[in-house]
Amino acid sequence: MIFQDPGFSLPELPAAAEALREEVRGFLDVELKAGSFEPCCNAWMDGHEPEFSRKLARRGWIGMTWPRKYGGQERSVFENFVVNEELLAVGAPVAAHWAGVRQTGPLLMRFGNDAIKDFFLARMARAEIFFSIGLSEPDAGSDLAQVRTRARRIDGGWVINGRKIWSSGAHRADFMVVFCRTGAEGEADRRAGFSQLIVDLKAPGITIRPIYMMSGAHHFNETIFDDVFVADDRLIGKPGEGWSQVVSELGYERSGPERFMSIFPLLAGLVRIAAADPELRRIVALGQLTARLWTLRRMSIALLALLAKGESPEVEAALVKDLGTRFERETVEIVRGLAPPRSSDEPASEFDVLLAKCMLAAPAFTLRGGTNEILRNVIARSLGLR
Template identity: 55%
Template structure:
């Protein structure tokens, strides 16, 4: 090779094939979802992993062994692989099923407890997560700390037997229903030469004295977000996650789970299903058929990329870079889907429309869209990670 030849790192691992073992699992999930829909238990919605809080449904999933799938059996889980979990989650999301109650706990809290938690913490939380009875939120952002997560100011001071926590977390989805969250906090003063030092993760009981939870209504008025204020909340030593001072490293690992799943490209998939319901049986001109095909080609590609990440997770890796790539592509695509769908048929969005119908799904999708490219790290932050992976910074 001449010295002018440049090479590029592989940003996303090669595609994986799903193992044979998951085919039966997929059929079981589909049969269950069909039953639920036939019974009218819920109607498909967009962005259900934020807005579809349904504890009955969550417990039904748990009863079938579809929560805590990767958690070892000694902690009440099912000891299955990341690809088994992947199949279940993609089926639930594609169907627009109400998965919000267990989403955070099942996606990132379980794996983090397995990686960093003490035996006591695992025993305390994991069986409840797998049973669909213990729900978690995320305690990262603060009023003055969004993309610059290392600037968090919530502070825990050493006291006898534990830590005393003071500060505020924001944008915590479901905190008003959840039992606990991991708060990323400062446990030693900020060091400007090492901004990532001195951070720790504490497991905060959201019902504990000194914790106040206030709603932050979304632009629709709906209550999903919350502000969580800590006023001298006592956190016993037993509720420190991992090591004091290792919070940044731990939270980065947690983000690999938070960012890598199929929910990062499927939030608006139920809208496309409803769209097909509207246009099936009609003659579609070539231009619109191509637009529809363009969406489907991109869905197919994103799914292969998303599966590649699940394969890496199954192999025990933390594919932070690949997750950033797919989340950036996928969440932009979730928005593009809305525009394509609204231009393919002449049905205006209707927030009061029939649940599960195109007009209602379109309204939900449009009004939830700003969140897609913000939550779990803005796309600008993700591209910064990709740029680092490319060797630019």
């Protein structure tokens, strides 16, 4: 059992994807020279710039694998991967659309009714509307079966009461996919009786309160639902099927390049420092980190191929996220140890600022999207160990 082969056969990126890479690099070069954004680490969470998202949308780089009738370009998942990795590599501000396009789009495509698909997908692809994810609650993060937010059936729709927490970007998003209880409590199967509803975040009865990060940034929120009405046609899939729908999102949520490239601009900064001052310990560390990065990237591409075939590689996604986010956290620590020393009266360089911000963001890397302990439980179960 322990020698079972995870699904990491290694596809090459097709030539069309590599050709697109040049186009994306050209675009980013122009944007960087024009100073249209400030590169940052963790840009897929911290770099919220709707206008930049719209620039990408105008080039067809948002929702690019989706059908044309839903605003997509019908390009391959590999082309999408290349666009995403180039954006992450330069720390471009993609947070406004990132999580919604990554997992809500595919969720709606797969389970949404026609009205949902027609209304939401093309608007998402044009970066006109943005989504937030409403899973976690104060006592239900790792264990979503503890979710208490409830939607009660009424004529023509549902009424939601409850509280979500850690809702990234909810204060700036237009809609939230709310995972809530619609069935009876205490069912024999603790995963039964959940549903997913699309909630307009401007609807009456919603209060969004900030939760500040230790950097002082406002990224998170507590989102409170007090008798919030949601029309029938905003139910995703069928009532009671919410659990399996959420699980189907996880492969998308956990396997992408953002799970090992949040710190890429910092790593690139160290490469520039090592080029100017090639201390042996820097060169050795960069060699080791680059080898890990290459391995993770190949794992992520292999996983993408499985997702594209319609498979649900939950275990492989857990492996990528566990190894990838640990790589990210360790990279920050290693780079910190190798950064050029600076006395307190010297002004901070761009690299110093990048490093300081990365250090404050790093603790979240192994938590968001499912903690590493939970991911290891997933892996252990597949080995018959739990």
